[in-house]
Structures are given as C-alpha cells and as structure tokens.
Amino acid sequence: DQQVKQNSPSLSVQEGRISILNCDYTNSMFDYFLWYKKYPAEGPTFLISISSIKDKNEDGRFTVFLNKSAKHLSLHIVPSQPGDSAVYFCAASARETSGSRLTFGEGTQLTVNP
Amino acid sequence: KAGVTQTPRYLIKTRGQQVTLSCSPISGHRSVSWYQQTPGQGLQFLFEYFSETQRNKGNFPGRFSGRQFSNSRSEMNVSTLELGDSALYLCASRKLAGGADTQYFGPGTRLTVL
Numbered sequence: 001d002q003q004v005k006q007n008s009p010s011l012s013v014q015e016g017r018i019s020i021l022n023c024d025y026t027n028s029m030f031d032y033f034l035w036y037k038k039y040p041a042e043g044p045t046f047l048i049s050i051s052s053i054k055d056k057n058e059d060g061r062f063t064v065f066l067n068k069s070a071k072h073l074s075l076h077i078v079p080s081q082p083g084d085s086a087v088y089f090c091a092a093s094a095r096e097t098s099g100s101r102l103t104f105g106e107g108t109q110l111t112v113n114p
Numbered sequence: 115k116a117g118v119t120q121t122p123r124y125l126i127k128t129r130g131q132q133v134t135l136s137c138s139p140i141s142g143h144r145s146v147s148w149y150q151q152t153p154g155q156g157l158q159f160l161f162e163y164f165s166e167t168q169r170n171k172g173n174f175p176g177r178f179s180g181r182q183f184s185n186s187r188s189e190m191n192v193s194t195l196e197l198g199d200s201a202l203y204l205c206a207s208r209k210l211a212g213g214a215d216t217q218y219f220g221p222g223t224r225l226t227v228l
Contacts, residue, residue, distance in 0.1 A: 034216065043118070043204050043219035044157075089157065099170045100147055100208060102217060104157035 003027045004092050006105035014113055019077040021108050023090030026071065030092040034102070035064060035075045037086045044089060048075070080112045116141065118207050118220035126226045132193040135223045139186050139207030145169075146188040147217060148180060151202040160203075163188050192225075200227045 004025045013019045021035075031052040036044035050057040050064045050073070057064050063076045077084055090105040119138045127133050139146050147170075148160040159172040163182035180190045186207075192199055202224050206217035 036219070041202070041222070041224065043120075043206075043221045046216050046218055049216055091157075100145060100162055100215075100217060101159045101170050101172070102147075102149075102157075102206075103159070106156050 002106075003030075004090055004103050004105040006088075006090055006108050008108050009106070010109040010111070012111045012113065013080050015082055016079045019075075019080045019084065019110055019112065021075045021077075021088050021090075021110065023073050023075075023105050024071060025073075025092055027092070027094060027103070028071070029094035029097055030103075031095055032093045033064070033066060033073050034091045034093075035062070036089045036091060037084075038089060038107070039086050047088075077110075080110075082112045082114050084112050085110055118205055118218055120203075120205050120220040120223050122223060123221065124224045124226075126228065127195050128228050129195055129197060131195050132191065133195060133225060135190045135192075135203055135205075135225075137188045137190070137205030137207075137220060139188070139205075140218060143207035143209050143218075144186050145208045145210065145215075146182055146186065147206045147208075148188070148190050149204045149206065149219075150174075151204060151222070152198075152200075157204070160190070195227045197227050200225060 034049040035047045038044045048062045066073045087107040091102040145164045147162040162170040166182045182188045202222045204222045206219045208215045208217045
C-alpha cells in the first residue's frame with residue numbers, strides 16, 4: 001500500500017524555468033509534509049516542509065503547496081539551476097498516530113539543463 | 115554545527131554474519147530514526163529512538179534491532195544477514211520526539227551482503 005506517491009519518475013527543465021514536482025498521498029492522518037533532495041550515495045538533504053494547517057510555505061527559490069482536499073502537494077523551484085539536478089523525495093508523517101515516522105514517495109529525478 | 119555522522123560509510127559482509135552500524139546525531143538532537151533505502155522498496159522506516167527508548171518500529175523482522183545511548187548516539191544491528199539486506203542505511207536525527215520538527219539525515223552506510 002503506497003501511501004505517498006510521486007507519479008513522475010523524472011522531470012527535465014531548462015535552467016531559469018520553473019520546476020514543479022508533484023506528490024499525492026492517501027492517508028488522511030498525515031499532517032506534516034517534507035521535501036528532501038538526494039544525490040546518489042548520500043543522505044537526503046532537507047529542503048522545505050509544510051504543516052497541514054497551512055496551504056503554502058516559501059523558502060527562497062522553493063515553495064511547497066498543499067491541497068488537503070485533493071491530498072496533493074507540490075514543490076515549485078524558481079528559477080531552476082543546474083545544481084538542482086537530483087532526486088527529490090516527498091515525505092509525510094502522521095504525528096498523532098505514528099510520531100516522527102516518515103513515509104516516503106518513490107522520488108522524482110529532476111534534471112536541469114543549462 | 116556538525117551534521118549527522120554515520121560509521122562506517124561502506125561495509126561488505128557475507129550471508130549469515132551480523133553487522134552493527136553507528137549514528138551520531140546533531141548536537142542537541144535527542145531523537146534518532148533509522149531508514150533503509152533499496153532500489154525495489156525505496157526509503158523505509160526501521161525504528162526510532164528517543165531517550166534510550168524505542169518509540170516506533172517499522173515492518174522489519176526481528177533480525178533488525180537498535181539501541182540508543184545516554185549521549186543520544188545510536189547503533190543498529192542486523193543479525194543473520196541475507197542478500198536482501200544489501201542497502202543504504204540512513205540515520206536521521208531531530209530535536210524533539212513529538213511535534214512538527216524536521217529530521218536531518220546522515221550520509222548513510224552502504225551495506226553489501228555477498
């Protein structure tokens with residue numbers, strides 16, 4: 001039962017344009033969502049998070065949008081840079097029932113072309 | 115501030131052996147979680163420790179165990195290794211055991227079972 005899904009295994013964008021990575025979830029108990037960036041053979045690097053009481057959170061070039069009714073979140077990167085090329089993971093936690101346990105999506109490989 | 119550190123970074127074992135992996139959290143962080151990343155299953159939660167107590171456990175067999183010391187450092191042990199245990203093992207730390215708090219990951223230990 002895949003509770004967090006990233007349906008696009010890969011995404012390719014031009015430098016300077018917007019990258020939009022999407023994530024869907026099924027567990028209505030999820031109340032905290034995070035995005036991580038990962039390079040091969042390294043640990044995930046935290047990018048940005050959002051609580052279920054919000055619908056948007058921004059941090060520099062990164063913005064996360066949450067649509068609770070659709071059980072959908074997205075990460076926007078503007079402008080995209082070649083250094084953003086990595087695998088992006090969406091993760092969710094249900095703090096009331098599962099504490100800090102993170103459930104991850106399968107990841108999306110983002111390639112930003114110069 | 116130093117990040118999460120994991121030792122060793124790489125490990126090769128044979129089937130039937132056991133292995134112990136170590137994780138030192140970020141200074142001041144008291145919660146440590148362990149995750150397994152494999153190509154087939156993605157990133158999966160193993161367990162979480164806080165104040166030397168296991169607070170949460172994922173769906174892994176009893177061969178996977180862990181502990182946490184009074185200085186918050188944590189170890190993970192896998193006994194009777196199987197080929198399928200080959201994976202990147204990631205440790206993540208955070209300040210609090212509850213509430214909206216971000217988990218920060220270490221670089222991981224790459225375990226290969228031959």
